[in-house]
Amino acid sequence: MDLQTTLTAEPDEVDRIIAAWREVRPDIDVTPMEILSRVSRLSRQLDRRRKSVFSSHGLEIWAFDVLSALRRAGEPYQLSPTALTEEMLVTSGTMTNRIDRLTSAGWVSRRRDPTDRRGVLVQLTEDGRRKVDSALADFVALESRLLEELADEERGTLAASLRHLLAWVEAVDERAPGAEDEVA
Known part of the structure; x- marks a missing residue:
């Protein structure tokens, strides 16, 4: 089995969290966590690596x-x-x-x-x-290494999906659910 198959076949921490929630709260559909929890974990990983690159240039x-x-x-x-x-x-x-x-x-x-x-x-x-300029060169090299596992088509699909999701999230009304039904 190659590394790619191993990485994608093995359950990750998000899979374990979702399984635990499904066990204790089967009445709630936790499917959105399969995506957004991974995005959140990915964001933390990227921030850690970016900090390291920028720190090597004396930047935050x-x-x-x-x-x-x-x-x-x-x-x-x-x-x-x-x-x-x-x-x-x-x-x-x-x-x-x-x-x-x-x-x-x-x-x-x-x-x-x-x-x-x-x-x-x-x-x-x-x-x-x-x-x-110097920090940018190292930053882009880091991001290229992080994405090398994805084929060009996967990168394009992922970029388009994330663009769509980000546009939606930024456009969503931040009011509490049901707030639009309340009368002032």
Whole structure:
């Protein structure tokens, strides 16, 4: 039996958790856990590996995320703090703290927005560009290694399914079940 057959044939921790729930709560369909518990466990594994890659470049995940957003913005590699806050899904206070820390490290600078007297732009420095480019190369190499077990068709199918699921989850109303029936 080859490694792929062994890996997919053997029950994993999620299978064991689901079996236990089915034993003690047969009245609840725990089928969604077969997917989402694996996504959650995969997310934790990816975070651990990403932290290791970024740490080897003197970065934390959040720092890579901010530097990456600026790098992806293209020349002159700058965005407003508001744009960064929206992209990172953090509070303005958190973003201010992050920008301060990246400025102290010499990876970004603040400058006045020439189109808005009161506005500020956060700009990637040359050191910041080198830092994010180097980390990106190792990050993509890691992700390529992690996906090498999947055939191209499997990757495409998985990417499309996850895109669909993510769009749905992000669009779902966060109210409690039945809340739409309540009258204010």
